Ligand SMILES: [Zn+2]
């Protein structure tokens with residue numbers, strides 16, 4: 001039996017379903033994550049692209065070129081603006097889903113890495129066992 005995780009935006013018009021378990025879960029305090037979430041960090045849950053299905057609603061895409069010169073296509077609900085999902089030139093074949101947009105409370109996944117720790121708030125303590133990167137990892141394989 002396959003495992004499914006569903007989620008959607010604040011207004012309910014965009015809904016998605018991810019199949020299986022995430023391939024990578026990271027927390028990140030880079031400027032992009034802070035601004036797209038309006039929070040101190042973003043939690044990114046990555047699935048293989050073919051395992052994420054959009055069930056309804058329409059998304060608007062914004063392309064950002066990172067400091068490293070690579071594109072980030074983030075997609076948000078046209079109606080309510082919730083930032084839901086993105087693809088990265090850095091991680092081909094994967095689709096990121098915003099950790100807070102799943103219907104289930106987030107205890108079913110756990111970040112295994114913390115990226116851009118140099119810009120995390122002082123009050124946030126990274127749990128033991130999480131791999132910490134001061135900035136961007138040097139390659140997608142790390
Ligand atoms: Zn919406």
Ligand SMILES: [Zn+2]
Nearest residue numbers: 028029030033
């Ligand atoms: Zn980030």
